[in-house]
Amino acid sequence: MTTDHDAILKALAHPVRRAMLAWLKEPERHFSAQAHPLEMGVCAGSFERCGLSQSTVSAHLAVLAASGLVTTRKVGPYVFYARNEAAIAAFRSSLHDL
Template identity: 80%
Template structure:
């Protein structure tokens, strides 16, 4: 799988999205207060820790999802996010071509 580098670079251009990816790398450290098991992923509502409105958080998560950097899992009214390490690894490898 060859990731869309331009879409990923655009997603990574915003510091909040980079923070979100970093938080997802260590969910136990950053989201330990989440009421749902972290094995499900991190609930979208848990990202409000960054001090942004729910709609802004959703827009940032949508950009990360569209770029393939995170995967989503919907459980009832909740959406859970996890890093897509396969896409992240493929993106990193693709940078060697530059």
């Protein structure tokens, strides 16, 4: 797995995106009201807790997805997001090489 440090650092540079990753670490705690099973991931619409517009939330999630820190799964009109633990671990491990 190749780690794109620049994309990941850009994704981690914004506090909202760091909060999103933290929430995704414990979806049962932060998204328990989601109608869909959390095993599918967290629906983009469930991130209203940010207090941001849906388009801004979607833009933040797109940056996280482009960096590889989250995975996406499209089901009908919905997009679900989950942490990519393998990519996060690879990035953390690669920091020793910098």
